[in-house]
Amino acid sequence: MKVLVIGSGGREHALCWKIAESLKVSKIYCAPGNGGTKEIAENIDINPEEIDRLLDFALKENIDLTVVGPEGPLVMGIVDKFNEKGLNIFGVNKKAAQLEGSKAYAKSFMEKHNIPTGRYRKYTDIEEAMKGLDQFQYPLVIKADGLCLGKGVVICNTKEEGIDCLNHMMKDKAFGMAGETIIIEEFLEGIEASLLCFVTNGRIIPMESAKDYKQIYEGDMGPNTGGVGCFSPNPLFQEELRKIVQEDILSKIEIGLEKEKMDYKGLLFIGLMINKDKAKVLEFNVRFGDPETEVLLPRLKSDIVDIFEKTLKGSLKIEDLIWKDEKCVTVVATSKGYPGKYEKGKEIIGLKDVDEDIIIFHNGTIEKEGKIHTNGGRVISITALGNTLKEARDKIYKNLNKVAFDGMYFRKDIAKID
Structure with missing residues (x-):
């Protein structure tokens, strides 16, 4: 069967990698893919949110199964459109996608159905939101309602930080329309x-x-x-x-x-x-x-x-669902400056020099003239299995020294618990 994976990150590389193990699969496409997916799938130059183009491609190539990686196309209703044409697609429909597409909708869903969560209030007016800060103890959490690639959640330790955050989201429109509605939420310990x-x-x-x-x-x-x-x-x-x-x-x-x-x-x-x-x-x-x-x-x-x-x-x-007993750890190497402004186009060296039991998933890479370059804030995920978390993490940090690109940064305390 033919499978189409939509997306370009480490998640999509991992999906392609796992799908490639299936004896049912004869061909994998990835749209748009990255420098890592190119090794196991055919990259297709279509953006994940170009739903009509993806639909045309799936129909033309007789795709048997489409797997959606990122949230954007799900919120836009890609599953509904594929289903209308009788295509198999793994992902939730537009109605269900609201649970991620709107944090206010998700909190309302939790409240309505007695699902334990933090106390919150929703605001669309910045002045009302400023007053709302006084209804919570510090630290508190401010969230932009819409999709922000994981960056629309801010923990504020003082009222001054809360005011700055509200101005950033609602006045300066740092997240565009995603920040027109915000929620202020109780900070949960644990x-x-x-x-x-x-x-x-x-x-x-x-x-x-x-x-x-x-x-x-x-x-x-x-x-x-x-x-x-x-x-x-x-x-x-x-x-x-x-x-x-x-x-x-x-x-x-x-x-x-x-x-x-x-x-x-x-x-x-x-x-x-x-x-x-x-x-x-x-x-x-x-x-x-x-x-x-x-x-x-x-x-x-x-x-x-x-x-x-x-x-x-x-x-x-x-x-x-059958699982291995082994533990697994991944450490993400990022571009200098991430999650703020960062440069792209830095050549990555040493990817072929790591040990055989190391898996490298590409998050933000691109292949140019046979070489792999950085193409995102999160660049590669160095991954390993081990009998213990310590064994897996030791493998990773040993091999991280073999891979390099200009400005490469990674945390040194991932999975440091045993």
Whole structure:
């Protein structure tokens, strides 16, 4: 069968890499892809949000299955358009995509269906939002309502920081229309965890757990990024916590999806804050997380194409997901200046010099005249499996010294817990 993967990041490279293991697959296309996907797929020069062009390509090439990586096309309704033409596409429809496309909608959904989350208020007027700051204790969280590539969430420790943030989002329109509506939210204490789930026929089937690192600097300092490291499994997810998450969160989401009449087929990414024996939802995403995908898929034994097909048919069961006992870690190497302004076009050397058991997923790269260059803020994800997290992370940091590009930066404390 022919498979089309939409997107250009590390998540999409990991998806192509895993799909390539399936004996069912004869050809993989990636639109637009990157310097890494080029090794295992045919890159197609179509932007992920050029939905009509992607649809025409899928029809012309008789694509059997399309897998959507990024959130943008999902929010725009790519799944609805493909379904209208009878095409198989893995991803959620436009209605379900609101759970990521609008943080205010997601918080309203949680509130309506008694899903544990932080207290919040929604604002569309900057003056009202300024007054709203006094309704919360510091630190507090300010979020732009729409899609901001993981950068629309700001933790403010003082009122002055809150005022600056509101001006930045609402007055200066730093995130364009995405910041016309904002929410101010209670800051939740605890440890963050990521739980990715397949959703099929009204049932939520969790994958293995993971923990990502959002802040750019070691010790979880500095501004938020799209994620600069990750590991799986998350040691927090012991049996007792799994039960709590199932009863307090997953079962209530299932009820909410049914009551809202959401025909949800695809991925649900749940960002959690764990504090002692309680869990609250920070956010929903409606697609594979990045960099979570880079640590989950290397641990997955099952054929991912089978999983996609069963999810779409409504027949997926928890037993269909078979996992390796090994732990997995990924460390993201970023361009100098990220998540702010950064340069592109720096040649990457040493990619072929790493050990055989190292997997390199390309996040933001491009191939030019046979050489790989940087083409994004997050550039490559150095990934390894190990019997322990320490074994996996030691492999990575040993091999990071073999790869280089001008301005390369990475955190040195990813998965440093055992």
